[in-house]
Amino acid sequence: MAAHHPEDVRMKASRPPRRAVAAADRTRQPTEVRRRLIAEAAVPLIAERGYGSVGVRDVAAAAGVSVGTVTYHFGSVQEILSEAMVLHIEGYYAALSRAAEAATSGVEALRLLVDALFTEDTDRHWRMWFEYWNAGEQDPDQPFARGQADRYRDWHDQIRALAVRAVTDGDADCADPDGFTVRFAALADGLALQRLRQAPSLTTRDARRHLNRLIETELIPRRPRPATPRD
Template identity: 85%
Template sequence: MAPHHPEDVRVKAARTPRRAVAAADRTRQPTEVRRRLIVEAAVPLIAERGYASVGVRDVAAAAGVSVGTVTYHFGSVQEILSEAMVLHIERYYAALSEAAEHATSAAEALRLLIDALFTEDTDRHWRMWFDYWSAGDQETDLAFARGQAERYEAWHGQIRALVERGVADGDFVCEDPDGFTVRFAALADGLALQRLRQAPPLSTEDARLHLNRLVAAELGAGR
């Protein structure tokens, strides 16, 4: 049947190209690219609102896609948020590792690491880190647990490698690198939590001071 009004033709003709363009866009954007865009959009949401306060609609709006697109690529909002946390953490510690690698000595590298752990800008990182930590207690997905364990092991490995490098170069004296690593990481986490809660108040300078004192006491650095 012919359309009753000329504008009906214009409307139908206009819709066809839009569908064709959308299909072409989907062809040019493989699954990995779309997943990455969605995950990238989730990172600042977690930083601003917290892991538990971000929903699939929030992520879709931030990524500029439909809710259906998000649910097509991810099985749950937890999957999105988990990948977003991993992306942020890997970027953060990759930057720390790069700085340490360019240091002239293990002692300097450890000082740079401590300086980078506590700045005004790292409060955001620590909020995300503790959100990720807490999520591990509630998550039943084995892949999530494995990923979280890998993040912890990578962090401990970075600290231990610096200690072993310092011992080999004669900068440090340490008979138990593993034990020092545990204490250093635990103190850093505790100071970060106190820094965020401010109960009692803790400045970034004092947080660094406590870690440097541990290094001096256990490794002989700075003596």
């Protein structure tokens, strides 16, 4: 199998958030568009400062609107930050899914997934991911908690589907797709946390190496069947 290069599948760096328009220009943008622009403006703030250190004034300044405009569209700063994290995470994993779907095989797709999970550009995503889960621990809101569980379930389903695809395509044997899914997701999360804290230090290259080792160990390549001798 050809070597993978992270730059081939690197997630595109997020562009600076578009500015939500001021009150005088509200008629030019539907409410849902303005909400999204305000939430998008909060994403880099969360990544840089953390969920608990961002206030309404910070978001308003980043979005280029008044505090009143922000509070008109959102009931609380928690609502803004929750929506911002959901937007980021859903967009990130949608891009990963597209990369995996374009692969020629299940094994190839998993390796592309690994390459995209750990690049020099993805530390910001992992900070957002852990802030998202930390917010859920502090938030008794049941819909928010259910949303978290649904997203993690979708992530597990995607990993499992790729492992099953590898078996169905005849590329590999996997004795325990469910167990592989749990171990892959847990290892990715653990490596990401170690990568962010650098205790001990971990490069993106080594993070990919550890995940690829798991794939090699649990998705055993099938050997070609020996040719049947002719009479």
